[in-house]
Amino acid sequence: MRRRSPPTVLGAEGGSVPTPTVAALTTRADAGDAEALYQLGMLGLAGRLGDDGRFRSIDRLTAAAAAEHDGACFVLGKLYVRGLMVKRSTARAAQLFRAAADRGDAKSQDALAQLMLSGDGVEKDQEAAARLLDSAAAAGLPEAKSNLGILYLRGEGVERDVARGVQLLREGAENGPPSAQFNYGWLLETGTGVPRDPAEARKWYERAAERGNTLAQYNLAGMLLRDDPAPADRVAAVKWLLLVSVVGDSPALRDTAKTMLPRVIAEMSPEDLEAASQAALAHLGGVQDVAMGAR
Numbered sequence: 001m002r003r004r005s006p007p008t009v010l011g012a013e014g015g016s017v018p019t020p021t022v023a024a025l026t027t028r029a030d031a032g033d034a035e036a037l038y039q040l041g042m043l044g045l046a047g048r049l050g051d052d053g054r055f056r057s058i059d060r061l062t063a064a065a066a067a068e069h070d071g072a073c074f075v076l077g078k079l080y081v082r083g084l085m086v087k088r089s090t091a092r093a094a095q096l097f098r099a100a101a102d103r104g105d106a107k108s109q110d111a112l113a114q115l116m117l118s119g120d121g122v123e124k125d126q127e128a129a130a131r132l133l134d135s136a137a138a139a140g141l142p143e144a145k146s147n148l149g150i151l152y153l154r155g156e157g158v159e160r161d162v163a164r165g166v167q168l169l170r171e172g173a174e175n176g177p178p179s180a181q182f183n184y185g186w187l188l189e190t191g192t193g194v195p196r197d198p199a200e201a202r203k204w205y206e207r208a209a210e211r212g213n214t215l216a217q218y219n220l221a222g223m224l225l226r227d228d229p230a231p232a233d234r235v236a237a238v239k240w241l242l243l244v245s246v247v248g249d250s251p252a253l254r255d256t257a258k259t260m261l262p263r264v265i266a267e268m269s270p271e272d273l274e275a276a277s278q279a280a281l282a283h284l285g286g287v288q289d290v291a292m293g294a295r
Contacts, residue, residue: 017048029060034067041072045085058085065096073100074108090121106136110144126157137168142176145169146183153193162193173204178213185216189223198223209240214248218257225264231272238264238276243283
């Protein structure tokens with residue numbers, strides 16, 4: 001009997017997990033209960049069960065996935081995509097995503113579609129990817145709506161429909177991940193399928209940037225530096241560029257931000273530069289080397 005993942009994982013709010021809770025889950029997991037295996041695996045990944053729990057987390061998630069637990073399939077697939085705690089294998093990730101996707105799991109449908117669109121670990125198939133995204137979007141998954149909207153804008157795997165694409169991107173951005181908010185902000189900034197609206201684009205970039213999307217941080221910095229920016233806008237722009245230079249999604253993005261920083265910083269007072277550096281540090285939660293190389 002397959003099991004879907006619950007909205008939250010026991011103890012995911014932080015702090016220690018009560019010993020009786022762990023003992024009860026362990027008893028159920030040892031008996032092959034997929035949900036208990038999933039819960040223990042997730043707690044182990046989060047470092048909530050000590051070194052032993054972390055070491056056993058992959059085995060527990062693998063066992064839960066074998067018992068048709070959709071949440072375990074999705075999480076384990078993501079680990080294989082990223083090569084975290086397992087040897088990277090997009091082919092194995094695709095197998096896990098497909099198993100849960102065939103059972104109707106929206107997150108796995110979206111993840112498998114992304115692999116299909118790039119042909120990474122699975123045969124490239126835009127039409128099949130679009131069908132998966134359509135199913136996941138119909139189930140209400142915001143990221144699937146955003147990703148499907150991009151396909152409609154480009155006419156990839158579906159007949160091109162700009163209005164439909166814009167609608168999906170907006171729906172995905174409303175309560176979706178930072179990437180969806182970035183995508184919709186980009187439409188507004190560039191005027192793709194919608195009237196160009198830099199002020200509204202900036203709002204969506206800010207939402208995505210605050211949630212850690214480095215592309216949004218970079219684009220927002222560029223917007224803030226246009227047209228003789230005020231000191232406060234320059235401080236905010238440098239904050240975002242400092243962050244991108246350290247944690248940007250790609251080496252090219254990080255290098256571009258690093259190249260921009262000296263020119264921008266040259267026009268700032270020491271006090272403003274300090275304010276930007278401290279704001280970046282606060283955003284990262286205390287990383288101490290954000291401003292290194294920028295002074």
